[in-house]
Amino acid sequence: MANESMGLIGRKIGMTQIFADDGAALAVTVVQVGPNTVLQVKSGEGNDRYNAIQLGFGIQKERRQTKALRGHFAKANASGIRHVREVRLSADKASSFEPGQILGVEDAFAVGGYADAIGTSKGKGFAGVMKKYNFAGFIATHGSHEFFRHGGSIGTRLTPGRVFKGKKMPGRMGGYRKTIQNLEIVKVDAERNLVFLRGGVPGPNGGIVVVRNAVKK
Amino acid sequence: MNLLQTLEQETLARRTRDDADVRPGDTVRVHVRITEGERSRVQIFEGAVIRIKNGGPRTTITVRKVSSGVGVERVFPTASPNIEKIEVTARHKVRRAKLHFLRNRRGKSARLKPMRDFKRKK
Numbered sequence: 001m002a003n004e005s006m007g008l009i010g011r012k013i014g015m016t017q018i019f020a021d022d023g024a025a026l027a028v029t030v031v032q033v034g035p036n037t038v039l040q041v042k043s044g045e046g047n048d049r050y051n052a053i054q055l056g057f058g059i060q061k062e063r064r065q066t067k068a069l070r071g072h073f074a075k076a077n078a079s080g081i082r083h084v085r086e087v088r089l090s091a092d093k094a095s096s097f098e099p100g101q102i103l104g105v106e107d108a109f110a111v112g113g114y115a116d117a118i119g120t121s122k123g124k125g126f127a128g129v130m131k132k133y134n135f136a137g138f139i140a141t142h143g144s145h146e147f148f149r150h151g152g153s154i155g156t157r158l159t160p161g162r163v164f165k166g167k168k169m170p171g172r173m174g175g176y177r178k179t180i181q182n183l184e185i186v187k188v189d190a191e192r193n194l195v196f197l198r199g200g201v202p203g204p205n206g207g208i209v210v211v212r213n214a215v216k217k
Numbered sequence: 218m219n220l221l222q223t224l225e226q227e228t229l230a231r232r233t234r235d236d237a238d239v240r241p242g243d244t245v246r247v248h249v250r251i252t253e254g255e256r257s258r259v260q261i262f263e264g265a266v267i268r269i270k271n272g273g274p275r276t277t278i279t280v281r282k283v284s285s286g287v288g289v290e291r292v293f294p295t296a297s298p299n300i301e302k303i304e305v306t307a308r309h310k311v312r313r314a315k316l317h318f319l320r321n322r323r324g325k326s327a328r329l330k331p332m333r334d335f336k337r338k339k
Contacts, residue, residue, distance in 0.1 A: 014221040017275045018228055022252065023299035030224060192220075205221075 005086045005116075006108045007212025008033040009057035010195070012119065014205040018187065018196065027055045028186055029201040031117070033108070033211050034193040036102040037078045043093055051094040054209035055103070057208075058082035076100045083208050105193045112217040115195070119209035123175030133168045178202040182214050228274035232296055239295075239303060240277060241266050242311035242329055247280060247293055248301040262291055265309075265329065267316040278303075281319060283327075288320065305338055308335035 010033030017025050037056040042048040060082040062070060073079050090180035109115060129135040129151035138147040151170070155163045180202060187196035201209055239245060246263045264282030267290070274296040281290045293300055309329035319327055 013224075016221060016225055016228070017294075019294075019296065019298055023250070023297055025294055025297065030221065032220070194224075 005213035005215055006089065006093070006200040007032075008036050008103060008105070008108050009055050009083055009085050010034065010209055010211050011058070012201050012203055012205055012207045012209050013129045013194070015180050015200070018188070026186055026198050028198055029183075031195050031197060031201060031209060031211055032193055034102075034104045034194055036103045037076060037081060038097045038099055038103065039073065039076045039078065039081070039084065040099055041094055041097055041117075042086070043095070047140050051090065051091045052086045053094055053097050054084060054086050056081035056084050068164040085210055086211070087212065104190060105195055106190050108213065109185055109188055109195050109211070111185055111188050114182045114214035115185055115197055115211050116179055116181045116214050117183060117201040117209050117211050118177065118179045119173045119198060119207055121176060121178040121202040122204055124173040125174035126171060128170045129168060131168065135168070149157075182217055222273075225273040229296060232298070239269065239305060240308065241269055241314055241316055242309040243305045244307040244309070245278075245280060245301075246304040246306055247291075247292070248303070250299045250301055262293075263306070264289075264291075265316070265319065267319055269314070273312055283323075308332040 010031040013030040013032055015027065015029050018028055020026055034057070038053055039056045040054040042050060042052040042054065044051045054171050056073065056076075056078060059080050062080045065073075065080070070079065073081055078100065091186040124131065128149050130137050130149050133151075135151050138144060138152070140148060151168070154167055154169070180200065185195060185203070186198050188194070189196075195211060197211070203209060235329060243266045244263070245266055246261050249260050249262060250257055251260050262280060262282070264280040266278050267281045268279040270277045270279075276295045277292050278295055278304060279290055279292050283289070293303075295303070308331070310332050
């Protein structure tokens with residue numbers, strides 16, 4: 001079963017440092033979650049087959065959107081929404097929302113809780129094994145040359161005579177969906193819809209992230 | 218000003234104490250609040266500012282002193298609520314922003330030249 005924890009779509013603002021009540025300096029990521037519009041409630045019946053709410057966030061000029069999208073937004077009395085994501089919930093929870101409802105931070109998060117952040121990590125391009133998998137590389141001295149950042153041997157000999165599947169090798173790194181779990185919610189700013197999460201969040205500043213209450217806490 | 222800068226300004230604005238103008242080469246007395254269980258008291262760390270790392274609310278100063286023959290350095294986040302006060306007791310003439318070279322000096326050669334017209338604030 002999918003997770004049942006409430007989440008919202010947000011924009012990563014960036015990282016900074018704030019001081020806790022006891023004076024401890026905390027490294028936090030600021031995420032602007034909301035306002036989110038509930039676009040659709042998936043009921044588990046008919047075509048839907050599962051329970052979720054569909055949320056919208058951000059603005060886009062209406063003339064850039066297809067008629068189909070405009071029609072879909074109009075059903076929730078909304079328009080010009082840029083980002084659409086779904087959050088899976090239990091049937092009870094999902095049915096407590098109505099299309100057109102506007103949600104802010106406080107509808108989902110409270111200080112002292114924990115959250116997961118889901119976003120697209122920064123693309124690093126074609127990366128070598130040292131950067132990608134933290135391989136140790138090769139010795140820099142004692143006459144070695146041209147092997148400094150190599151990954152070493154990739155297999156054995158006639159047995160098995162091939163390279164195992166999943167062998168860690170250079171290649172594309174980053175730019176994929178990444179979830180960071182159990183980030184402490186240090187502060188919530190209802191006025192500006194901000195959550196302060198202790199730790200890092202995937203993606204660049206300004207990137208779209210889904211923040212949800214931690215599944216494993 | 219973007220939102221992040223606004224937030225950092227707010228963190229700074231939350232400080233109650235107004236900071237003395239601290240510069241590299243100053244001798245400062247840093248009053249630090251230390252909480253041990255229930256009780257809290259103020260400890261004073263006195264030494265020379267050998268480095269200032271600016272960064273809005275992330276600004277830190279590194280203070281160095283020689284305590285019973287051992288060099289001790291402490292890094293203080295100046296925006297921290299645990300710092301009650303930073304007093305500048307003396308100012309010295311220095312020609313660089315980071316005084317890391319003091320670490321390799323001891324005794325007479327580790328002295329700094331006092332600034333002549335520095336008046337201690339009452």
